[in-house]
Amino acid sequence: MMPGRISNWLRGEGEASLDQLRAARDAAEAANEAKTRFLANVAHEIRSPLNAIYGYAQLIERGEGRDALAAARVIRRSAEHLAHLVEGLLDIAQVEGGAMTLTREAIRFPEFLDQLVAMLDLQAQAKGLALVLERPERLPEFVHADPERLRQVLINLLANAIKFTDAGSVTLKVDYRNELATFTVIDTGIGIAPEDAERIFAPFERVGGPAAERPGVGLGLAITQALVHIMGGEIRLDSTPGQGSRFTVRLMLSQPLSPPSEPAPEAGAVTGYVGRERWVLLVDDDAEHLAVVRGLLEPLGFQVSTASDADTALALAAQSQPDLVLCDVALGDDNGWEVAAQLRRRHGAALRIVML
Ligand code: ADP
Numbered sequence: 001m002m003p004g005r006i007s008n009w010l011r012g013e014g015e016a017s018l019d020q021l022r023a024a025r026d027a028a029e030a031a032n033e034a035k036t037r038f039l040a041n042v043a044h045e046i047r048s049p050l051n052a053i054y055g056y057a058q059l060i061e062r063g064e065g066r067d068a069l070a071a072a073r074v075i076r077r078s079a080e081h082l083a084h085l086v087e088g089l090l091d092i093a094q095v096e097g098g099a100m101t102l103t104r105e106a107i108r109f110p111e112f113l114d115q116l117v118a119m120l121d122l123q124a125q126a127k128g129l130a131l132v133l134e135r136p137e138r139l140p141e142f143v144h145a146d147p148e149r150l151r152q153v154l155i156n157l158l159a160n161a162i163k164f165t166d167a168g169s170v171t172l173k174v175d176y177r178n179e180l181a182t183f184t185v186i187d188t189g190i191g192i193a194p195e196d197a198e199r200i201f202a203p204f205e206r207v208g209g210p211a212a213e214r215p216g217v218g219l220g221l222a223i224t225q226a227l228v229h230i231m232g233g234e235i236r237l238d239s240t241p242g243q244g245s246r247f248t249v250r251l252m253l254s255q256p257l258s259p260p261s262e263p264a265p266e267a268g269a270v271t272g273y274v275g276r277e278r279w280v281l282l283v284d285d286d287a288e289h290l291a292v293v294r295g296l297l298e299p300l301g302f303q304v305s306t307a308s309d310a311d312t313a314l315a316l317a318a319q320s321q322p323d324l325v326l327c328d329v330a331l332g333d334d335n336g337w338e339v340a341a342q343l344r345r346r347h348g349a350a351l352r353i354v355m356l
Helices: 002-010 018-062 068-096 109-126 147-163 209-213 220-230 287-300 310-319 336-347
Strands: 105-108 130-134 142-145 169-177 180-187 234-240 244-252 279-283 303-307 324-327 352-355
Touching: 018 068, 068 220, 105 109, 105 147, 109 130, 109 147, 109 169, 142 147, 147 169, 147 180, 147 220, 147 244, 220 234, 279 287, 279 310, 287 303, 303 310, 310 324, 310 336, 324 336, 336 352
Parallel strands: 130 169, 279 303, 279 324, 324 352
Antiparallel strands: 105 142, 169 180, 180 244, 234 244
């Protein structure tokens, strides 16, 4: 409002009062201070991992580091931290500079949600958490959205929920009514104190206490909020410390009037292959893995043989040459690499082997 009035005044279109000039100056000064604080934070965030890399690299160079592997690990983690920071800063720069443009695509809504949850499932499982997708039976098959940005928002919130929860569950609840989509990410984690609820959305703001011990750079929520606003939506937080948090994102996602003429192909909708019939040899000591891969390949027309140990695998391959071998690295008492080496010796360089 204010800068517009001032520029009108500069163009000679009406006169700004002294109060308006003061307010404009205060706003400019506040923005400048915020920028200085932001840069100081960036410098601080860069300095600590950089010092770690520098220090540990020097120790290795001098041959003083007793445990080079541990040093390499610190260096890798610090480099990862810096990479996250750079990615986050680039996102913020794009949003702030108004350079972020949204695409508008008809996305398959239910599948989009399933895939999103599948992406984070391992992360949740690794912490012993249940990751739940709660959605109404009937969701529109297609909605208009920028899939990449919408995914980024929901992944940020879900990844945070997993990070700040040590026991219980993380739920993504989705509702859709009158073109208004409501996404709620609910966790049973450490929660956020009311006095921190606002500032955690600002860049580099992280809450002290247990949260500070978890990795992160404090840009995720700032980017998430900016993206939600660019998409014309709103984000809110309700939390009870010690009990959990609930982030709610509301977005208008319109439905295409008619299904898109060329709907996006369904994920994994491969139905077969062309050419002669191919023979795949699966080598794995886990019967369930064998069954899963067989179940994927046979419907596509592949001929599949399975072996659960090295001897069986070598015997099967001796009967005739497979077109492809999928071989587990750890084969119980046998070594998958050894099996691969023997197959390679026997069948030559042309045999395709994928180690799993
Ligand atoms: P980061 O996760 O990298 O620290 P964010 O901007 O994503 O940065 O989050 C900022 C801070 O907000 C976190 O450091 C944490 O203190 C708090 N926070 C975010 N999500 C949650 C959550 N689900 N539960 C508890 N605290 C959270």
